Amino acid sequence: MGEPIAQVRAPMVFNRLFAEAGLDARMVAFQVGPEHLKMALDGLYHLANLDGLIVTVPHKIAILPLLAELAPMAARSGAVNIIKRRPQGGWIGEMVDGLGFAEGLRSAGHDVAGRRVLIVGAGGAGVAIAFALALHGCGEISVYDVDRRRAAALVDRLQADGRAATIAASPDPAGFPVAINATPVGMKPDDPLPFDVTRVDAGALVAEVIMKPRETRLIELARAQGNPTVLGERMLDYQAPFVLDFFGIRRH
Amino acid sequence: MGEPIAQVRAPMVFNRLFAEAGLDARMVAFQVGPEHLKMALDGLYHLANLDGLIVTVPHKIAILPLLAELAPMAARSGAVNIIKRRPQGGWIGEMVDGLGFAEGLRSAGHDVAGRRVLIVGAGGAGVAIAFALALHGCGEISVYDVDRRRAAALVDRLQADGRAATIAASPDPAGFPVAINATPVGMKPDDPLPFDVTRVDAGALVAEVIMKPRETRLIELARAQGNPTVLGERMLDYQAPFVLDFFGIRRH
Known part of the structure; x- marks a missing residue:
């Protein structure tokens, strides 16, 4: 999820890994502008088969207030690049860039x-x-x-x-x-x-x-x-x- | 978009057609429960590279109040199975089942x-x-x-x-x-x-x-x-x- 997205390579990299691992999973690019981040994220939360998102420019820092929890590297960095749904609700973010x-x-x-x-x-x-x-x-x-x-x-x-x-x-x-x-x-x-x-x-x-x-x-x-x-x-x-x-x- | 989604065949059918047509497009299944339809749809509206959705059970009729316009077969049928974004804003739905x-x-x-x-x-x-x-x-x-x-x-x-x-x-x-x-x-x-x-x-x-x-x-x-x-x-x-x-x- 980012804007622009024409340059993103992550779907190619991860779809190859998913295929190699025999997973019924797919990564697709979501183009979301900064002014729509909250609306988009609230909506995506309700796609029950969406496990999580890779977050890229310009959302890596702006998304923080929308998350329920930060994992260790995200907490240190004050930025995230991956988020997933928590069992108890809300998103947790981590930074692995x-x-x-x-x-x-x-x-x-x-x-x-x-x-x-x-x-x-x-x-x-x-x-x-x-x-x-x-x-x-x-x-x-x-x-x-x-x-x-x-x-x-x-x-x-x-x-x-x-x-x-x-x-x-x-x-x-x-x-x-x-x-x-x-x-x-x-x-x-x-x-x-x-x-x-x-x-x-x-x-x-x-x-x-x-x-x-x-x-x-x-x-x-x-x-x-x-x-x-x-x-x-x-x-x-x-x-x-x-x-x-x-x-x-x-x-x- | 529907619930359940394990049975849906549309992604297989359309991804093959997209590939044959040389399109940089992908259809993926979105599992959305009836109680989350409005939130999910409001969020998906803000994915700028999402052209539209195939809508299936249980949303084909429930989605009507969330659309800005109905195309001819949808208006006759009182149900939709495909929606897309309108240039002037909002979704338009059609029924081609x-x-x-x-x-x-x-x-x-x-x-x-x-x-x-x-x-x-x-x-x-x-x-x-x-x-x-x-x-x-x-x-x-x-x-x-x-x-x-x-x-x-x-x-x-x-x-x-x-x-x-x-x-x-x-x-x-x-x-x-x-x-x-x-x-x-x-x-x-x-x-x-x-x-x-x-x-x-x-x-x-x-x-x-x-x-x-x-x-x-x-x-x-x-x-x-x-x-x-x-x-x-x-x-x-x-x-x-x-x-x-x-x-x-x-x-x-």
């Missing part, structure tokens, strides 16, 4: 343990990634956002959770072994770069949350200058186990 | 023109079938329902539309060249027969609306005694062109 992102890095051979991380963008994705990388034992997290209050809010949250975090005065990636774009900047062909890729340290990892285009200009330029890169699609591909767990789906 | 049923008979070589018809069951399906067979020029329609007021209401409606119609005092099929079960009686293994099949005239057509089981006991017994029969699945298979037309889908 960050877990998928961190697992995508780990499984590609990139260990973040002890390494300083720059996260550009403190929206739903940035927040989730920050908490998941912290769980994976990363070093100090620096957060940049064009909305400085948003960056400050994330840093406050991380510090309250006992994590080392600072606000970055600029999106300059110099000096960071890991630099992450967690903004939507790069989805459109004429978007600027989210940060100056020529300032990335030699050998530093450049990671992306954008899934469409599959390879953003940031990724292309980073790779061209010899930096290791991780595509946004890994965040989705590697969150599937967490989503299936949340919905109580056992895989073969 | 009967058109599919009548086309299913015609394409199987059964011409109803001028022939008397017994319809057992004056619910959504019975009403729709009565008006569609009337359009195909059938003879007098006799209507039986355990709820006599429901039978009377359908007969009144048919007469108001200029059709020859009477209330049947019993579901006795004797003397009718066409006898139709338009009740759900026969879905469960231990259901009684909707009418006494041994009383059907030699050579008379016995037709069914039930799709699951594919062959009801009524159909089996009628066939065993040599009567021509038409299965309930034809009603769905042959309404597909009317549904696609309603949604403005052009087929190759």
Whole structure:
């Protein structure tokens, strides 16, 4: 559920998994604008065979007041990307974007343990990634956002959770072994770069949350200058186990 | 959209048609109980990529007050089985069950023109079938329902539309060249027969609306005694062109 939805890959990924698991289940995209979120969610609650929803832009934070309960990563992050019906009524939400992102890095051979991380963008994705990388034992997290209050809010949250975090005065990636774009900047062909890729340290990892285009200009330029890169699609591909767990789906 | 939904065949039929037509469209079953119909429909209205719904038991009549407009067969029948969003807002509903049923008979070589018809069951399906067979020029329609007021209401409606119609005092099929079960009686293994099949005239057509089981006991017994029969699945298979037309889908 999101808007726009033309770019979403989740139905393809999960319908393949459902088929492999022999499940009589189907994921379809629901286009819902921000002004209709409450009405749509109230209505969807009454589809008795709907187990739950994957929630995407622009609802990941706006949906919070409509939920009855937050699971651990959602409570930490202040954002959700999956919700399901509770046996006792109401929705419970969890946030597994960050877990998928961190697992995508780990499984590609990139260990973040002890390494300083720059996260550009403190929206739903940035927040989730920050908490998941912290769980994976990363070093100090620096957060940049064009909305400085948003960056400050994330840093406050991380510090309250006992994590080392600072606000970055600029999106300059110099000096960071890991630099992450967690903004939507790069989805459109004429978007600027989210940060100056020529300032990335030699050998530093450049990671992306954008899934469409599959390879953003940031990724292309980073790779061209010899930096290791991780595509946004890994965040989705590697969150599937967490989503299936949340919905109580056992895989073969 | 209905309850129960385990028996529905429409998603299989239409997803195959969508695939054949190369459409990026998908039909999924929505289980909605009668007490949740309004909430669910209000919510579904806000899924911007939902073109419309096929409406089934128990909502075909109950949904009427929630619609902004009725298309011609729905207005005649007082029931709908498909709805779509109007450009100017609200839902418009149409009823093509009967058109599919009548086309299913015609394409199987059964011409109803001028022939008397017994319809057992004056619910959504019975009403729709009565008006569609009337359009195909059938003879007098006799209507039986355990709820006599429901039978009377359908007969009144048919007469108001200029059709020859009477209330049947019993579901006795004797003397009718066409006898139709338009009740759900026969879905469960231990259901009684909707009418006494041994009383059907030699050579008379016995037709069914039930799709699951594919062959009801009524159909089996009628066939065993040599009567021509038409299965309930034809009603769905042959309404597909009317549904696609309603949604403005052009087929190759």
